Amino acid sequence: MTSEEIEKKLPRKFVEKIKKIFPAQLIPDILKTFAIKRPTTFRINTLKISRRKALEEFRRLGIKVKEVLWYPDAFILTFPDLQTLSTTHLYQEGKIYVQNLSSMLPPLLLNPQSEDKVLDLTAAPGSKTTQISALMHNRGEVIAIEKDKARFEKLLANMRLQGVENVKVYNRDGIGIWREYFEYFDKVLVDAPCTSEGRFNILRPKTYRYWNQLKVKRMAKKQKGLIVTGFKCLKPGGSLVYSTCTFSPEENEFVINYLLKKFPQSCRIEEVKMGIKNIMPGLIRWNEVRLPQEIKNCIRVIPTELMEGFFICLFTKTKSLGE
Known part of the structure; x- marks a missing residue:
């Protein structure tokens, strides 16, 4: 979907506001973010598990993640999906917390x-x-x-x-x-x-x-x-x-x-x-x-x-x- 198509679906006054807040060259990419499903991101709950232990569990369970450079306890989930992640003991026991970055x-x-x-x-x-x-x-x-x-x-x-x-x-x-x-x-x-x-x-x-x-x-x-x-x-x-x-x-x-x-x-x-x-x-x-x-x-x-x-x-x- 193009940024123009996305723009037509959002409230007109909201789009006008976005165009006034951000530089013009960023607007098409920003509008596209209103039509995506963002990857699941989460942080390790260090009250219950260390980063090292969590990484070991990711490997054992086949969970694939990308690290977040500015926050060592945060990760981007690449495999499996959130629904599957939510069935793991890491999720159900509060050892990780799903949260936008x-x-x-x-x-x-x-x-x-x-x-x-x-x-x-x-x-x-x-x-x-x-x-x-x-x-x-x-x-x-x-x-x-x-x-x-x-x-x-x-x-x-x-x-x-x-x-x-x-x-x-x-x-x-x-x-x-x-x-x-x-x-x-x-x-x-x-x-x-x-x-x-x-x-x-x-x-x-x-x-x-x-x-x-x-x-x-x-x-x-x-x-x-x-x-x-x-x-x-x-x-x-x-x-x-x-x-x-x-x-x-x-x-x-x-x-x-x-x-x-x-x-x-x-x-x-x-x-x-x-x-x-x-x-x-x-x-x-x-x-x-x-x-x-x-x-x-x-x-x-x-x-x-x-x-x-x-x-x-x-x-x-x-x-x-x-x-």
Whole structure:
């Protein structure tokens, strides 16, 4: 299917937005990613199995993989398919976790240490929560928040399967939690609920059937509340990662700018360095609006045949909000 044919199937205003965000020469290849079935990617759950043991099991079971250069615990499945992989003890015992490569980036950028106190503000279904726990070797303290009851139950099930022991989970709205945890955490992840534009696929029309600009605006309002809450919970000197799996600047750069304007003396955007090529800087101009230069330090993951579109920003809290 050509990029022109794909374009006709997607919402017109969404395509217009994509064409404004990305350089013209990338548009045909980006549009083609909305019509593909991406290869299965997964990470080893080091809480249950070492990388060496996992590789031995891959060979024993006839599982063929490609390594991911920027994350030694991540792999691309080349044989068999996901359905067959899901019948193995590696999958059923939580020794591996199927996850898109883009989704693995925010916890890596957060870089939680074993002694840290970490907040995962919108945690379900648990892909990043369990990855954080693995990066911390099941030590330290992680608080995970999930408002939706069904998603909360999914989060609990994933944590049990993955052998997570250092996480306390709360079924509640994250907005307002700063009153109990003001400047308590060393690290905060705000992987915000979003319009999920990075997951649009014409093979699954329901992924974009209800998309519209009003939904983008509603999400942006919710995201601003979450990022402010997360920042209030963060210790001075601590790090906050904000991420979405969507393209709209209203849900990304404009949310970042909202935090910068709200706490101009206390937050700094750090330059993001990841070992991947398919990235571009955050936008500093959208329509007629100019944004601060430092927003260029954010990254946009350009969608490819392997990776979904993503947005990531790393903040440091430079000064207490109580000072």
